[in-house]
Amino acid sequence: MSPEQTNNLSHVENYRPQLLSIAYKLLGSVADAEDVVQDALLDVVQKVQQGKEIENMGGYLATATVHTSLNLLKKQRRDQYPGVWLPEPYEWSHTLVEAQLDVPYSFVYLLSELNPKERAVYLLRKSFDLPYADIAEQLDLSESACRKLEQRARKKLVETEKLQIVSLEQKQQLVAAFLQATQQGDVSALTRLLREDIVIYSDGGGKKVAATRPIMGLDRCIKFILGIYQKESSATSVQFRSTSHEIRLHIFQRGQLDTVILLATKSNQIQTVYLQRNPDKLSRLTANK
Structure with missing residues (x-):
């Protein structure tokens, strides 16, 4: 393993708070978010140990987290949920995670009203500012489709700007x-x-x-x-x-x-x-x- 790869592995854990924030905003479940992020971190450690070169570790982990979250959402079938679905109220002892969850509960609910791919593109752009080309490759979409998904998401979320963020x-x-x-x-x-x-x-x-x-x-x-x-x-x-x-x-x-x-x-x-x-x-x- 090269010194650069060793350095990458030593910093992998530092991405956990931001990844938990992304996964929670996608899934609305603390337990599911923790499972998805743990799987992503273990997977990247294994790949690096096997010799895979990863230039943008943060971007790689973010897209892996999003991809796994989207697969989980497909299995959950929220359209069959009895009544109104609301996110799980979060409470992490890890203060860095709460710092990454820089939005109120109402915003997490509004995110859940977007379709999964709109959510995914929006969060990858918002959290890691990933290029559209990278997002398109990971989500098996065209760059133009990713741009349109983000535009639609922002348009739907514009109402959140009218919600007053008080002290x-x-x-x-x-x-x-x-x-x-x-x-x-x-x-x-x-x-x-x-x-x-x-x-x-x-x-x-x-x-x-x-x-x-x-x-x-x-x-x-x-x-x-x-x-x-x-x-x-x-x-x-x-x-x-x-x-x-x-x-x-x-x-x-x-x-x-x-x-x-x-x-x-x-x-x-x-x-x-x-x-x-x-x-x-x-x-x-x-x-x-």
């Missing part, structure tokens, strides 16, 4: 006000806090009660929110949890994590509410609580 302190104030208004059944306060065009997405995975379709409009969303709280018991408790970019509400029933609530804001009001109730997507948060 964690401001978001915590909004979340606290939302929780208080909900607990008190204060319709007037909720009317002030929520936008007219608010949307609520809830994911129960077929295992917990959740709306099978998005709930739209101020009146319907207020009724839904208050209806949920009225069903809660005295055994319910709430915790505020924060990551680099999010303030979340963790709702516990008799000591067990039942629901994670995340909010997206616009013009100092709540634009979107995400309710993650699928126990399979909360298990890692439960383990880390």
Whole structure:
């Protein structure tokens, strides 16, 4: 093995945080992202040890991660998912990973609404600024097709620019006000806090009660929110949890994590509410609580 190859291998692990970020944004699953990245790292180590020369290690690992993620998405058949599919709320102890996840949960959800190849091209350009020729070769597409896919992705994601990225302190104030208004059944306060065009997405995975379709409009969303709280018991408790970019509400029933609530804001009001109730997507948060 040449000195250059040895140096490449010694730095492979440094790419893990950025690769985890890409895989998570593609898959919406922490466990799947970790598996895909681990496979990519092991594969590249084996190839280098066998004598393969890799000039752009970061680009090679990124495209390998994307390719494996796309294959996994084909097997998952999300079109058969019961009800609304939402990404798994992430919580990594690795601070470098959180630093790479430089977008809010709402953006990860919007990414999931793109088709897989749009997501792949967009993330490879955004994260590693790979040439279209390299992306085209890895994804078995033409360069012009890659350019069109990225343009379509950017056009679909333009709405995210209108979502107001507020400070964690401001978001915590909004979340606290939302929780208080909900607990008190204060319709007037909720009317002030929520936008007219608010949307609520809830994911129960077929295992917990959740709306099978998005709930739209101020009146319907207020009724839904208050209806949920009225069903809660005295055994319910709430915790505020924060990551680099999010303030979340963790709702516990008799000591067990039942629901994670995340909010997206616009013009100092709540634009979107995400309710993650699928126990399979909360298990890692439960383990880390």
